[in-house]
Amino acid sequence: MIELYYWTTPNGHKITIFLEEVGLPYNIIPVNIGAGEQFKPEFLKISPNNRIPAIIDREPAIGGEPISVFESGAILLYLAEKTGKLISSDLRDRVETLQWLFWQMGGLGPMAGQNHYFVQYAPEKIEYAINRYVNETGRLYGVLNKRLADREFVAGDYSIADIAAYPWIIGYERQNQKLEDFPNLKRWFEAIKARPATIRAYQKAEEFKNQALDINKSRELLFNQSAKTIQP
Numbered sequence: 303m304i305e306l307y308y309w310t311t312p313n314g315h316k317i318t319i320f321l322e323e324v325g326l327p328y329n330i331i332p333v334n335i336g337a338g339e340q341f342k343p344e345f346l347k348i349s350p351n352n353r354i355p356a357i358i359d360r361e362p363a364i365g366g367e368p369i370s371v372f373e374s375g376a377i378l379l380y381l382a383e384k385t386g387k388l389i390s391s392d393l394r395d396r397v398e399t400l401q402w403l404f405w406q407m408g409g410l411g412p413m414a415g416q417n418h419y420f421v422q423y424a425p426e427k428i429e430y431a432i433n434r435y436v437n438e439t440g441r442l443y444g445v446l447n448k449r450l451a452d453r454e455f456v457a458g459d460y461s462i463a464d465i466a467a468y469p470w471i472i473g474y475e476r477q478n479q480k481l482e483d484f485p486n487l488k489r490w491f492e493a494i495k496a497r498p499a500t501i502r503a504y505q506k507a508e509e510f511k512n513q514a515l516d517i518n519k520s521r522e523l524l525f526n527q528s529a530k531t532i533q534p
Contacts, residue, residue, distance in 0.1 A: 304328040304381075305358040307345060309335050310507040312411065312469035313374040317355045318506050319465050322499035324387045332510055348372060359384070375407040375468055378462040388462050395458055402449075402456045402463035404472065410446070413438045414470045417477045436478045445470075447484035455490065468494045 304321065308314045308330050321328045333339045333354050348370040349356035350396045354359060356372040363384050380401075382389035390396050391453045417435040446467065449456060456463040471491055476482055481488040494500055 303360045305331055305360065307331050307333050307349065307354055307356040309333050309354045309360075310510050311335070311354065312414075312472065313353075314355050314505060315469040316374045316465055317357065317381075317471075318386065318503035319468070319500055320462065322502045322506075323465070323497070324381070324385050326381065326385060330506065334510075357381075357492055373407075375466060377405055378403065378466060378482065382462050383507070388460065388465065390459070390461070398402050398457040399463045400463045405445075406463070406466040410439075410442045410467055410470050412441055413503055414473070414477055418473065421478065422435050422476060440479055440483075443474075443479055443484050443487060445488075447487040450486035450490050454493070460494075464490075464494060 304326060306321070306328050309332065318330075333345060335354060340354060341350070345356070346352060348358060349372040351372060353372070355374055355377060356370065357377050357380075359369045359371070359380075362369045369380075379389070389399050392449065402505060413435060416431075417439045419437055420431040424431070424511045443532055446456070455461065456467065466489065471481075471487070502534065
């Protein structure tokens with residue numbers, strides 16, 4: 303059984319999509335980041351960066367004590383290796399998958415995240431910052447669109463690379479992007495959106511939507527952290 307510490311963010315959705323796709327049994331433990339639950343000591347034991355998602359695998363493939371994993375990319379790779387699914391055993395195909403997984407973790411996710419912040423959450427609208435991150439998000443959409451020009455999925459067969467990127471495209475309108483500008487990406491996006499596992503994963507998220515706090519409270523909890531948050 304996988305214990306999934308989860309909230310309804312793009313990174314949280316990655317893991318529910320994967321688990322639904324492979325049929326691995328799991329139990330969701332909600333961590334309402336808008337209410338500050340990510341700072342609870344019991345959560346920090348498995349996620350020292352006070353971010354969701356995190357997992358505890360109560361039945362590791364090697365046996366023995368449970369294994370905990372934080373960081374969504376690391377979780378996807380761990381679960382893919384545990385199940386032998388959504389990552390190839392062929393070295394060349396595996397490298398393709400891993401480099402696009404890290405592309406999402408190092409590029410698409412952080413840049414779209416800054417886009418979300420400056421467009422939606424920042425108390426002051428800073429034109430330079432908005433333009434910077436909207437344009438960089440568009441550039442990354444362009445990279446993905448070009449990659450998908452001659453293939454169905456990012457790394458050949460459907461893989462954790464696709465699962466990592468898809469939830470960060472969901473918010474394209476809030477990111478000031480138009481999918482019509484990226485036809486290959488749009489085709490890919492619609493194909494993943496229609497997958498039964500994706501549908502089930504986002505249905506799970508509906509259970510938690512009414513627990514969100516107001517934007518001012520969320521802003522205080524999510525964006526006003528410093529070293530003192532970790533080392534009071």
